[in-house]
Amino acid sequence: MTQNTPKSVVLVGGGHAHALVLHALKTAPLAGAHVTVINPGTTAPYSGMLPGFVAGHYTRRELDIDLATLAQKVGATLIDNKAVSMDPDQKLVHLENGAALSYDVASVDVGITSRMDALPGFKEHGVPAKPLGEFSRKWDAFRTSDGPKHVAIIGGGIAGAELAMAMAFALRNQTDLVSVRLLDRGQILSANSDKAQSRVRKELSANSVDVMEGVNVIAVTPTGITLADGTTIEANFVVGAAGATPHDWVQNTGLSLQDGFIKVDKTLQSSAQGVFAVGDCAHMTDNPRPKAGVYAVRQAPIVLQNLRHAISGAPLENYGPQSDYLKLVSLGGKRAFGEKRGWGFAGHLVWRLKDKIDRDFMNQF
Template sequence: MKTTIPYTRDLVLVGGGHTHALVLRSWGMNPLPGVRLTVINPGPTAPYSGMLPGFVAGHYTRDELDIDLVQLARFAGARLIAGKATAIDPVGKTITVLGRPDIAYDVAAIDVGITSEMPRLAGFADFGIPAKPLGAFASRWDAYRTTATAPKVAVIGGGVAGAELAMAMAYALRDKAPQVSLIDRGEVLDGFDPPARNRLLTALEELGVTLVEHADVEDVRADAVHLTDGTLIASDFTTGAAGARPHDWIADIGLDLHQGSLVVGVTLQTSDPDIFAVGDCAHLSHDPRPKAGVFAVREAPYLFDNLRARLSGGKMRNYHPQKDYLKLISLGGKSALAEKLGTARRGALLWKWKNHIDRKFMDQFDTLPVMQQPLPLRMATGVIETMGDAPMCGGCGAKVGRGALQGALATLPATTRKDIISLPGDDAALLKTGGETQVFTTDHLSAVTIDPVLMAQITATHALGDVWAMGADPQAAVLSLTLPRMSAQLQQRTVTEITQTMARNLGGAALVGGHTTMGDGLTIGLSITGLCKRTPITLAGANVGDVLVLTKPIGSGTILAAEMRMLAHGGDVLACYKVMIQPQDTAARLLKEAYAMTDVTGFGLAGHLAGICEASGVGAHVRLSDVPLMDGALDLADAGIRSTLYPDNRNDPRVTAPDTANAALMFDPQTGGGLLAAIPKAKATALAKKSNVWIIGDIIDGNSVTFS
């Protein structure tokens, strides 16, 4: 009998900072059995601050700047919650993220960095760009430096961060005769000893950066920074590297603080022993140190060991930071200054050294080790062929292939019941109940994500697709849930998350009951009824001359197959999830006059369109260039990524398509896909003006489906 270690403890990492990124990597290589790991971060990536000046100067691409937390979470076996934590309740042991049920924890760690006072400056929220969070700043700068023709840039804050940004901006814009101003209420770089300060001031002068010292900012305008003495500093890109401060919600947790930062001791625990804090949001009470990334990086192994100790009853390690550290400061071009213990040097070799250190740090996340279990030496005949050249993916919700499904269904006897309307191949059963026409459907998905909340949203949208496709209104739903093995406490937490999410995402249907069990992994099923207030829309009504419309882009199977192999960009994965959970009730109302309709799911666009054509006795032509695709899907398809169901879907004799990556996506199994409808041509023009409605082809004579 196979032994599966149950989950008994929840560990939640709040924030994707440098320390937590390193902890996730270590966890993937040596997880603690029985612990369910969660990481909460506002977006799919965590920019590496050490390379930000190099990115601003143009030495690094955006991809090189970012740690992909989606890939890293997959490697660590963690669920990534893409959202911003807004509160922590240490009594109830829950964390609040807007738009979802509270997240329970047994042990938590906080690594959210700091924020900026700059948005509180008059006009800054409208016309300024804070340097933190780094991701938002990097995106805005990337757009500005490529479009500005007569750039005028101002940096508020003359510390080392502001000076690095000013030099990087001046270097990046050097061919456009830029005006770059560095503004400080005191003296620029006054925290440095004279040798280092003089070299930095020389570097600023060489790049033409104008120093504006002893200056108080009154407000920020669209084209200038207005000082209190009335001076206007021309700027159409104003950023701020001053006024760093802790996040406001940190103070509301109720833990000990020092100037707004969480006080931690030698074990990196706060005043609550179940909450740890690291990086810039923490204050080392036993040995205070400046806010610097070097300390966050060196805290990582101590945090990793101490989290494991707290979760398993082991012994903790004490963290003692070094007294001083080498500061490597970018000087715009490929030159850097090194400073330690009052000694300073500058030059190109120091840039190469800094570049080597930074790239070595990022290489840890770009080349994650393969942690696969080896296959047995001896296996039954057919195992290798069934497995294929990649693991069984969840891009299709682990559905059975079309051939196997239709072969099994063909053996069923026809029903003789008068209250069942027989529609072979349609999306859902049609029942006559008390004079009403009722739709009945069921869907059951293996998890494509280990986040129960996101998986509940995906399942609800996917299951409701059958109801919406027939023009019905959702009525009632019954939940069928299989959980991984876990303790009673974690069972309650997980079922609560799922049921609360389901209740809010059923398109107006009521969740009226369900059944739960435990197994090897998370699966969620829904049986849903709907009421047809008018004639149901089936597969069989398409006419020659109708126009084909689609309400969601294609590509989820390919993207999720790639995500399971850590080959998809995190941003593309989160964008894919967003499409998958988009409800289709509005789209269904727009298509209420469709002659035939289905939702695009496991058989792919090609298979589901072939189903309409077969039921209606017509053919179809689809223009490949008009089919909307999810971001990243085409590149992955071009790289040869395919979902597990792809071969079965591609082997459809009714469909003709070229051997291209674009065409391959037409056979890509979708989860939570959009609606595909045949509509009167007269209605097409009006529908084409709606968002999320794409005209992709036509219904034609014949019985084949052609993509070209």
């Protein structure tokens, strides 16, 4: 490579942090570098508006970040494909179509999945809540189809509860033949505060969501789910929202992992020099945090600055995650629950606040 040849910067995945990096490049380009984005699809859905989309408050188009337009505006190349492995020694990203892309500096922002392939029948008959693109397409088709609507959501975390309330709200506006069940092998919302648990439980009840705790789902069938005690539950839309699971291919990156997530230090750099990871696919070894989009948003300016420094050889900057943040939970209709520093509040005004935050985020693009 000659001195004047642009450095190759590869962004693997179109997650929130990478979308913000592309946005920032409109006013502050990466000097001496060409940026390539690899993403399966030319758009990336915004997770913050997913419950609102499921409930019918937003259109599918409003959910999407237009990566193609972002890339075009900053002179970046968007490759509509999926990464399947990386070789940090050779500095290569291998794609599903068989191509290999070389890089000088790279960043990974591919999010997580809630795929539950180990559960018999789920791959054939279930729908993972993540990746969001696949889920939103299948939900749209189910919601607009004819006939009774019987939904089962496996996984009683806050994401599963939000989806349950949104689905119940949307479906009951269409037909009376509706049932929505939220199932968990333990106690729902166990990772949340007592205040959040109390409020969300009330809202689940108000949305006529049937909560089933201490149940063990052993199979998904064409007509529903089977529990360990032999009980069968009718469902024609089964959603997997249990846990935050890394994508399988991340095992093939050659990077150090923690429970399948890419380990990063204070600078967001992985075990390979010049390879960074951000968003839910990353595990911050110095300051572990739960999987939440607010961290990806705050990581964006730091990873962009460190991409610049990695190109120039300058010292990298540290990222310091916030200790607390405003947690906003959609409650089915145009109502939401908010919590920060022990204070909790719910209602239409909280929804309006959440809606403004989400729309302001999307309007950047």
